[in-house]
Every structure is written in structure tokens, then in C-alpha cells.
Amino acid sequence: MSSPALPLPPTPSVTTPKIVEVLKPEVKTLERVLVDFVSAGAATLAIAPVVICLIDRSVIENASGRSKSVLASVGTSLKTLFTSPHKFIFSKPFALIYLTYCGTYLSANTVDTISSIRNGTDIKTVTAGPEKFATTSIVNMSLGLVKDRSFARMFGTGSPRPVPAPTFVLFAARDALTIFSSFNVPPLLAPYMPQDMLMKPESWAQFLAPASCQIFSTPLHLLGLDLYNRGNVSWKERCKMIKTNYFPSAMARMCRILPAFGFGGVTNAAVRRSLLETLECR
Template sequence: MQRSDTPLVVHKRNTASPQNAHLFERVAADFAAAVTAAIAVTPAICMIDKSIIENASGRRTLVASIRDSVTQLITRPHNFFLSRTFGLVAMVYAGTYLVANTTDTFLSYRGGNQDITEVTAGTAKFAATSSTNILLTLVKDRNFARMFGVGLSKAVPLPTYALFCSRDSLTILFSFNVPPILSKAIPDGVGGMSSLSIAQILAPASCQMLSTPLHLLGLDLYNRGGRLGMKQRMHAISVNYMKSSLARICRIVPAFGVGGVLNSKCRYHMMRGIEDRMRNERAILG
């Protein structure tokens, strides 16, 4: 009896933990989903980010800047897609989506019996995605401020870095952690969308009303230095607040709304395919 029981124990150990199999394949799916979503949303984000900085610096209006970017995209698409501007924005969102995806994958892997398509909303995911997004966005914003600001290129002051970090932490919180919680209060099927997809669009968009003043103050400190009083800075922020907020909503909807939905959908379908293959392998093995 002991000998006949032994193969059963070994057989169970080899097949009962599908979550611990195909880890490399799952990470590859995370990467593919992240890059696909980032490339899809980067053109719109490029145009809007550039226009906001040029408008804040007084270099060009929002409309003039976006018109110039659209013209380049249509008439010289190779220059647009191979530009430093496109590369910097794509780097930010591909990196952020990838860290969010792989965090979910490794949490599922460690759990051993969780659904590999699950999207989490815990502290670990917030810490990983926010730190990655803040670091990559600071690299992007430092380059954008120098490329599209006014005057000679100069060092970005520490208060500007601090304000940008606060801005990005809010954005990440509302983009990755709030939607799974908010979706519980939203009925499925509204507009033909799932509750999570709706939350992934609404949460980061509404966040921009809170984070735009931080963004504008950071840009003002970079463009005009620290010689002005708070009253003057608040006036500059109030003048640009509404149009900049609307512009940032227009950029955040593709960035973490549409991009977030696309990333989640791509990851879900690829992970589901991996799970189906694992199930078939277990069936073949008996």
C-alpha cells in the first residue's frame, strides 16, 4: 500500500500548482501587453505634454503646439515616431505598465493558487508602480522642460522635483489602486463596458483636478525661478488652471484610462491563453 500511494503523491505535487509554472511566459505576456498599450497611447500624450509645457512657458499656445505636432505626425511620421519626444513618453508608460503587470504576476506566483489574470490594488503594487513612474516621469519632464521651456537650459530645482513627485504619486494612486476599489460601486454593462474599465477611465481623469496645480507650480518654479512671491505664482496657476486641467485630463485618459484598459485587456487575454495551455498540459499528463 505504501508503494502504491507514493506515485499518487508525486503526481499531485507535479500538477496541482499551475501558478508556479510558465513564469517566464507570463512575464513575456506582461511585457507584450505593456509595450502594446504604451505605443498605442504615446502619440496623443506626446502632443499634449509638449503643448502644456510650451503654453506654461509662454513659448506657444496649446492649440498652436498641438497643431504643429499633428502636422508633423501626418507629413513626417518617421520623424515623429523616431523623435526623442516619442521615445521619452513611450519609456514612461511602457515601464509603468510593465511594473504594474509584473507585480500582479509575482503576487499571483507567490500565492500559488490565485487567478493569474487577477489585478491587485495593494500597497506593494502602489509602491512599485509609483516609484517607477515617478523616476521615469522625472527623466521625461526634465528633458521636456529643457527642450520646450524658455531661456537657456538649466538645472531643475528640487522644489520642482518634489512637486512632480507628489503629482505623479496621486496619478498612480488613482490609476492603479483606486479603480479596483471604485469598480465595486459601479454596475457592469454601463455603456457596454465593465465596471473596472469605467473606473480605470474615471479615476485618473478626476485626479487631474487635484494634481494640475502641483504641475503648474513646478513648471513656474522652473521657468521663473524662486524670486517671485506666492501671490504671483497663484495668479499664474489660476490663469492656466482650467485649460491645463482639461488638457491633462485629455492626456491622462489615453495614458492611464484607455492605456490602462488596453494593457489590462491584452494582459488578461494572453494570461488566459497561458492558463488554457497549462490546463491542456495537465490533462495530457493525466
């Protein structure tokens, strides 16, 4: 006689959990490009292009002998600024300064945006590789050489004439040093900067690197100007001119570079990061 079949235990009901897909809002490329433009424009306004225009002119006039000193040239320019501010702000030198730095910041921002899209990284990622150095150098050199050519012809000695090729080469080398120290060195230098409440390490690096670079780039700048201003002069005379004008020119260029790529670089990075964070939250 077979034993009665035991009842099977009830099959437990299995409830399949609903999979909730959380989609991150798409950050459109056009909006990110707009952020790059706004950040570059804001940074250029923040660097006080009036100050840079004054200093650039004073260094050229001092090196050419049109002014007895850097401070004397700055004083003359300040007098013009206060008596006819509209003429100064809407002048060709001011426009050249704005175009040069806005274009440089925009190129750096664009490289970061393209890199993050291509690699699928955080949209706020800041690069420090050869791609950024090459792009920003080409843009800055191109715009900077146009600016320097115009400044040398406007504020140099003698009648306007073609700028010699060696001067272009020296200016290009000067700009390459400045770009490298302004966009590539700060991210590498930041980990070694002090940690305090006054400024972030990134900000310390952004101020220190380009300012220190002027120690090496100022002789290139002065030699390039001298080759334009004095065609047939011995190298001994050129070295004497560089030695005489080195300290005031280096100090002036440091004061110029701090707003240009120090404070301007910090402003560009801060504005861009803030706007991109806003896009992420949308």
C-alpha cells in the same frame, strides 16, 4: 449432537476504483513574464503616444509663454507630425513617452505576477495593495522625472538649466496621485460603477479615477513648471499664473490621461488576462 455449520456467505469482491490524477499544466514563470512584457508594450502602443507627446509639449509651452495657447502649440506640433512624421515618431520626446508608460505598465504587471506566485492565487489576480502602489510609483516617478526634466529643458523658456529640487518634488507628488488613482483606486471603485452593456464596471473605474485626479494634480504640475521657468517671482504672480492656465491645462491633462491610464489601463488588463487564459488552457 452439534448442529451443522452454516455456510458463510460469499465474500463480495471489492473493486478498488482507479484514482485518476488530473494534473494542471504548469504555467512557467518565464512565459508569464513574457505576457507581462507583451501586455505592457501593447498598452503603450494603444495609448497613442503621439497624442500624449503633443499634449505634454503644449502644456509646457503654454505655461512657459513660448506658445500663446495650448491649442496653438498642438497645431504647430501637428503640422510637424504631418509634414515630417518620421522625425516626430523617432524623436527623443516620443521615445521618452514610450519608455515611461511601458515601464509603468510592466511594473504593475510584474507585481501581480510575483504576488500570485508567492500566494498561490489565480494567475489572473490583480492586486490593489501598497506593494503595487510603491513599485509603480517608484518606476513611474523615476522615468517620469527623466521625461519631465527633458521636456522642461526642450520646451521651456531660456537656455537649458538644472531643474530645481522643488520642481522635482512637485512632479513626484503629481505622479504619486496619478499612479494611485490609476492602479489602486479602480479595483476599489469598480463595485460602485454602473452595470451596463457599454463597458464593464472595471473599465468605467479605470477611465473615471485617473481623469478625476487631474483636478488636484494640475496645480502641482503648473507650479513645478513655473518654478523652473521663472526663478524670482512672487507667490502672488505664481498663483495668478496657475489660475490663468488651470482650466485649459486641466482639460488637456484629462484628455492626455484618458488614453494614458484609462484606455491604456483597460488594454493592458484585457491583453494580459487573455494571454494568461491561453496559458492556462495549454
